[in-house]
Amino acid sequence: MTATIGIDGNSADYPVRQGSVGPEVIDIRKLYGNTGRFTFDPGFTSTAACESKITYIDGDQGILLHRGYPIEQLAEKSSFLEVAYLLLNGELPNAKEHDEFKYLITRHTMVHEQLATFYRGFRRDAHPMAIMCGVVGALSAFYHDSTDIHDPMQREIACHRLIAKMPTIAAMAYKYSVGQPFLYPDNSLSYTGNFLRMTFGVPAEPYVINPVVEDALDKIFILHADHEQNASTSTVRLAGSSGANPFACIAAGIACLWGPAHGGANEAALEMLRQIGRPERIPEFIARAKNKDDPFRLMGFGHRVYKNYDPRAKVLGEAATKVLDTLGISDPVLDTARELERIALSDDYFIEKKLYPNVDFYSGIILSAIGFPTSMFTALFALARTTGWIAQWTEMMGDSEQKIGRPRQLYTGHPRRDYVPLAQRG
Ligand code: SDX
Numbered sequence: 001m002t003a004t005i006g007i008d009g010n011s012a013d014y015p016v017r018q019g020s021v022g023p024e025v026i027d028i029r030k031l032y033g034n035t036g037r038f039t040f041d042p043g044f045t046s047t048a049a050c051e052s053k054i055t056y057i058d059g060d061q062g063i064l065l066h067r068g069y070p071i072e073q074l075a076e077k078s079s080f081l082e083v084a085y086l087l088l089n090g091e092l093p094n095a096k097e098h099d100e101f102k103y104l105i106t107r108h109t110m111v112h113e114q115l116a117t118f119y120r121g122f123r124r125d126a127h128p129m130a131i132m133c134g135v136v137g138a139l140s141a142f143y144h145d146s147t148d149i150h151d152p153m154q155r156e157i158a159c160h161r162l163i164a165k166m167p168t169i170a171a172m173a174y175k176y177s178v179g180q181p182f183l184y185p186d187n188s189l190s191y192t193g194n195f196l197r198m199t200f201g202v203p204a205e206p207y208v209i210n211p212v213v214e215d216a217l218d219k220i221f222i223l224h225a226d227h228e229q230n231a232s233t234s235t236v237r238l239a240g241s242s243g244a245n246p247f248a249c250i251a252a253g254i255a256c257l258w259g260p261a262h263g264g265a266n267e268a269a270l271e272m273l274r275q276i277g278r279p280e281r282i283p284e285f286i287a288r289a290k291n292k293d294d295p296f297r298l299m300g301f302g303h304r305v306y307k308n309y310d311p312r313a314k315v316l317g318e319a320a321t322k323v324l325d326t327l328g329i330s331d332p333v334l335d336t337a338r339e340l341e342r343i344a345l346s347d348d349y350f351i352e353k354k355l356y357p358n359v360d361f362y363s364g365i366i367l368s369a370i371g372f373p374t375s376m377f378t379a380l381f382a383l384a385r386t387t388g389w390i391a392q393w394t395e396m397m398g399d400s401e402q403k404i405g406r407p408r409q410l411y412t413g414h415p416r417r418d419y420v421p422l423a424q425r426g
Contacts, residue, residue: 007035021056038408045304048229050237051399054087054391055228062308062356066226067091075315080221080384081105081191084163087226087391102191108164109185109194111172112142119176128173128379129258135169136162137251147245149397158246159390166383167191171198174376192218195383200371212326213370216319220363223312224381226388227359228305232257236389237396238405246393253389254382260299263360263385266377269300270333270364278332279339286340290349300361301344307354316362317341320369329369337365 002013003026012034015027025048032038041047056065064071067086074083078092085093085101093101118135139161140147146158172182175198183198193209196217201207227233235256239249257263276285288296303310320334341357344350364377372380396402 005031005035007037010035019051022058032408038410040410043304044229044234049234049405050229050396051401052228052392052395053090054395055226055388057228057305059303059305059307062306062311062314064227064311071223071311072315075219075222075312078222079190080218080225080387083222083225084387084391087387088159088394104160105164105191106185106187106194108161109168109187111165111168115139115142115169116172116182119172122176124177124179126177128170128177128376129254129264129382131173131176132169132254132379132382133251133258135173136166136254137248139165139247140245143247147247149240149243149245155246155394155397159394162246162250162386162390166386167195168198170376170379170383171195173379174199174372177373177375190214190218192221210327212323216323216366217370219315219319220366220380221384223315223359223363224384226385226391229392230304231259231262232385233389233392236393240393240396241402241405243404246390249393250386250389253385257382257385258378263378263381265299265358265360266364266367266381267374269360270368270374270377272299273333273336273340273365276336276340279336282336282340282343286343286347290347298340298344298355300357300364301350302353302355303358306356306358309356310358312359313357313361316359316366317357320362320365323366324369327369331365331369333368334365337362 001016001018001024003016004011004013005028006012012030014030016024017027018024028039039047054067056068057063066074066083067090069078069086069092074086078086081102082093082098084105085098089097115135115138118138119131122131122134143158143161146154146161148154168185175182181203183201183203185194186197187194189197189209193214196209196214197207229237232253236249236253239252240246244252260268272285276282285296285298288294289298289301300313320337323329324331324334341361345356349355363381364374367377367380368374
């Protein structure tokens with residue numbers, strides 16, 4: 001099938017490609033050659049930047065699939081490490097593959113001893129995301145044997161190192177901020193249990209892992225693992241398209257994720273809920289969110305793709321109640337969140353604009369109950385999303401059609417003009 005695009009009395013046909021599910025795409029790669037014109041799509045609202053087999057989202061139906069498996073089933077039945085294998089390799093592992101992958105990742109969890117000195121250069125009150133940007137970007141200075149992007153073996157080692165070391169790096173960022181010593185990984189623990197111990201354990205006594213917390217955090221990691229071509233994943237792909245090494249690409253993704261419109265929303269959402277404080281103040285904030293003259297937005301609400309309930313938010317909303325009840329924590333912020341959701345979802349503005357809670361609306365309530373400061377929330381998002389980023393980077397590196405990403409523009413600046421010497425300027 002083709003799409004005909006005509007302008008100035010000339011027209012040409014452009015191939016229409018159908019994926020396995022989801023919208024078709026019009027391949028417009030020859031448009032500029034045929035018409036001398038670009039498409040214009042700031043924010044890429046109607047643009048597919050690549051072909052991918054990893055994650056599929058149906059925003060109208062609120063569907064999220066990883067390699068075809070529904071996120072609800074993975075969150076309920078799988079583990080983060082198994083989902084990482086699935087995202088990277090395309091299939092769920094059998095028992096042998098699972099054990100080999102777990103062995104590999106477990107034995108890459110330590111970081112170069114010299115890397116620990118990096119932290120000393122930061123102020124103790126540095127935001128953990130500032131530390132993550134710096135330390136992850138520096139990994140390429142330590143692991144020269146996995147930066148040759150043309151060697152499949154080195155690419156695979158870099159993927160395993162990044163998945164394995166992100167918990168260690170994130171835990172070290174937290175420890176540094178609270179002035180406690182770093183803990184080395186413990187290979188006898190699960191991926192998430194090891195992270196909990198490195199974060200909340202101390203050398204002075206054994207750390208007892210609460211299975212409810214370990215399960216809840218592992219579920220949170222699964223729900224944050226990948227999400228198609230979101231801003232930070234697109235950043236990783238764009239950085240990778242220039243041939244940058246995988247550590248530099250992931251550092252670029254971390255930087256993009258930090259923004260409050262993206263991964264920084266989990267920190268902003270909890271701060272907003274705490275600012276609202278009591279359910280009686282909700283109408284005031286709803287009014288602000290609807291006011292075009294007020295830059296305030298309901299953090300944790302709305303989504304570029306989901307025009308229905310974010311399936312991840314549904315799972316997290318249920319998990320929040322379970323975790324707080326099990327831990328015996330009564331957090332009024334959860335009541336405020338529930339009431340805010342109820343009011344917003346019955347408000348014409350939110351209904352008309354199809355604004356629903358997204359992944360960031362409830363996650364912070366659970367993370368806070370587990371004991372993480374809000375400043376660590378986005379670092380945890382980055383820890384989990386590294387798996388999706390590196391799976392997408394690997395897919396891009398294997399894509400024969402991939403070229404360096406180089407968008408064009410609509411230029412509205414000055415046409416050509418000659419230099420005016422200083423003495424002649426007004
Ligand atoms: C993530 O892309 C991904 O997949 C991201 C993510 C992932 O897993 O990688 O899902 C993770 O980033 C989730 C989103 C976290 N961000 C927030 O919760 C911040 C609050 N949300 C908004 O900033 C906004 O909803 C975005 C950024 C998420 C989406 O913005 P879009 O797609 O560019 O939509 P838009 O800004 O054009 O909004 C459409 C309309 C606008 O009104 P009009 O100009 O049409 O009159 O809806 C309004 C917006 O003003 N709107 C909101 C709103 N979100 C959108 N109004 C009030 N509160 C909000 N939260």
